[in-house]
Structures are given as C-alpha cells and as structure tokens.
Amino acid sequence: MLREGALKDRVIVVTGGGTGLGRSMAEAFLELGASVCITSRKMEVLETTARELEEATGGKVLPVACDIRKYAEVEALVKAVHDRFGRCDGLVNNAAGNFISPTERLTSKAFEVIIDIVLMGTVNCTMAFGKHWIDAKERDKAVLNIVTTYAWTGSGYVVPSACAKAGVLALTRSLAVEWAKYGIRSNAIAPGPFPTKGAWSRLLPGELIERFDMAKKVPLGRMGEHHELADLVTYLMSPFAGYINGEVVTIDGGEWLQGAGQFNMLEAVEPGMWDAIEAMVRKVRGS
Numbered sequence: 001m002l003r004e005g006a007l008k009d010r011v012i013v014v015t016g017g018g019t020g021l022g023r024s025m026a027e028a029f030l031e032l033g034a035s036v037c038i039t040s041r042k043m044e045v046l047e048t049t050a051r052e053l054e055e056a057t058g059g060k061v062l063p064v065a066c067d068i069r070k071y072a073e074v075e076a077l078v079k080a081v082h083d084r085f086g087r088c089d090g091l092v093n094n095a096a097g098n099f100i101s102p103t104e105r106l107t108s109k110a111f112e113v114i115i116d117i118v119l120m121g122t123v124n125c126t127m128a129f130g131k132h133w134i135d136a137k138e139r140d141k142a143v144l145n146i147v148t149t150y151a152w153t154g155s156g157y158v159v160p161s162a163c164a165k166a167g168v169l170a171l172t173r174s175l176a177v178e179w180a181k182y183g184i185r186s187n188a189i190a191p192g193p194f195p196t197k198g199a200w201s202r203l204l205p206g207e208l209i210e211r212f213d214m215a216k217k218v219p220l221g222r223m224g225e226h227h228e229l230a231d232l233v234t235y236l237m238s239p240f241a242g243y244i245n246g247e248v249v250t251i252d253g254g255e256w257l258q259g260a261g262q263f264n265m266l267e268a269v270e271p272g273m274w275d276a277i278e279a280m281v282r283k284v285r286g287s
C-alpha cells in the first residue's frame, strides 16, 4: 500500500513478533525498509522467524527473549534495541495470552495471568519505551496497541481478555492526550477474526472449529487476511499517519456491528418476501 522505502531508517519493536499477526506485521515493516526487533518468551521461535524474515526481505531483525510481564526484562529489551540499532521509533504491543473458559471455572491465578500478559505487559512496554523517549527528548514516535472489538462490547467466555483489552484501550486514549506533548502518538487497532495458530488453538480447539464458522459472523462473509491487517498497521506506524492519535481502527469486515444492530437478523429474510412485507407495512400506515 505504501511506496517502497516508506519506513526506511525506522526501527520498530513488535512484541509477540515471532508468530501469528506479529510476524506478519514485522514482515510488512521490513518490506518497507524498517529494521525490526521481535520479542516473546521463546528464543528458539524468535531466532527461526528472524532468520526467515531476513531471508525473505533482506532487512534486519533483532530477536530478543523477553517476558513482558517482568519490567526488568522490558528495560533490558529497550537497551538491546538501542545497542543494536541506536534508536527506536515505534512500539507495537501485540503480545497476548487468551483461552476460552466459563468464567466461574477460572482460578484467581488464571484470571491474573491474562491480565498480566495483556494489560501489564502492554503497560510495561509502553512505560519503558515511553520513559526512554521522554528522557532523551526524542519525538515522532508511535505506539500501536492490538486490542479486539470486545474491548468495548465485552464478551463471555474470554472475560479476563476482555477486561485486559478494555484497559489497553483506556491506556491508548489516555496517553494519546497526555504524551502528545512529547511527540508520541498512541493508537489501537481492533481486528476481527484473522486465523493464527496461537488464537485458533486456544479459542476454537478441537471440533469447535467445525461447529462455529467464524466467517459466518462476518458481513463480508470471510475472515481477514494477514496482509490486510499489515497494510493498516504499516500506515498507522508511518509518518503518513502523523495526525492520527487516540484512534482505534476496527478491521473486522463489519463483524461486531452485525451483532449490535437490532434488526440485522432480517438478513435471514428471503429477498422474494420483501414485496409482501412492504405491502403489509404500507397497509398499516393507510389504516
């Protein structure tokens, strides 16, 4: 979508960048000329991804093992990025943890682990990179948080994730105002269903994948493709989006609005029935 070299000389950190959507975003940044740091807990996964992405794009990828729940490890991540690249221009808070469960089955620890990864992990990374930029008086920085549409609707069976993502959305909008004076933009995207191994194995395990066809929930009739999400993200992280701040962009084919609109069930009415329905309604008006 953007012209070649649009992110040249930029350095972007992608948490959870070894797998799934994080990996796809990292690849798109590299294709546009950025250097990228990918981070997660599993160094082996990160090293394999880094090698494959460097081969595919010719760009530079720094893999750093970091558990974003631990602030000291996040501070070491900031240092590793600066040691290697001498700068950092953007942070994509993409790492997450999630699984489906009736809420009453969860232990306190199970709830906590999701809040820790999703909310506290995002807070830790944002604080560590943000403080660095503010102290160094560096400007023109971008933070992008990956939330979901249930950050504002809520959702049963993924309640810790919904609570955590709602917190991340509040963080996004709060810092968009508070940190704008330092030249730091804060935005979010809310993806609908984009198949990844990490999400699908925890949200639609076993036969659930056949029972619940995610594409049927989407007005556009299909799931998202990774390059569609990557196009949006590269734009939001680029200087072309320099005046976008505090926004959450939904990219879900219309999924959440389909569930929200009170009369959207009329989609099930066969087109041939509308003449008769119209006649019935007009008759009421005339009576």
Ligand code: HXC
Pocket (backbone or CB within 6 Å): 096, 097, 098, 099, 100, 101, 105, 106, 107, 108, 109, 110, 111, 113, 114, 148, 161, 191, 192, 193, 198, 199, 202, 203
């Ligand atoms: C109930 C569970 C559970 C389950 C774990 N727990 N899985 N409880 N049902 N299925 C409980 C454990 O018993 C334990 O509580 C506590 O949670 C912590 O579990 P651990 O396995 O020790 O945690 P950890 O090793 O840190 O692993 C974290 C994880 C794991 C979240 C549980 O799945 C993970 O590493 N996930 C990372 C990747 C991921 O989740 N990707 C999907 C993102 S998709 P007790 O009390 O027993 O000690 C996404 C999509 C959003 O966010 C929207 C899609 C449309």
Ligand code: NAP
Pocket (backbone or CB within 6 Å): 015, 016, 017, 018, 019, 020, 021, 022, 039, 040, 041, 042, 045, 066, 067, 068, 069, 093, 094, 095, 096, 097, 117, 121, 146, 147, 148, 149, 190, 191, 192, 193, 194, 195, 196, 197, 198, 199
């Ligand atoms: P994924 O591949 O499982 O990505 C999650 C990543 O987070 C993994 O690379 C994981 O790596 C990393 N991670 C987990 N805990 C971590 C920790 N404590 N420290 C550092 N890294 C950690 O799933 P995905 O589908 O690509 O999800 C990516 C993002 O998109 C998430 O924020 C998710 O909520 C969001 N999202 C996805 C969808 C979808 O349809 N796929 C829809 C809406 C929103 P390790 O386990 O190796 O640490």
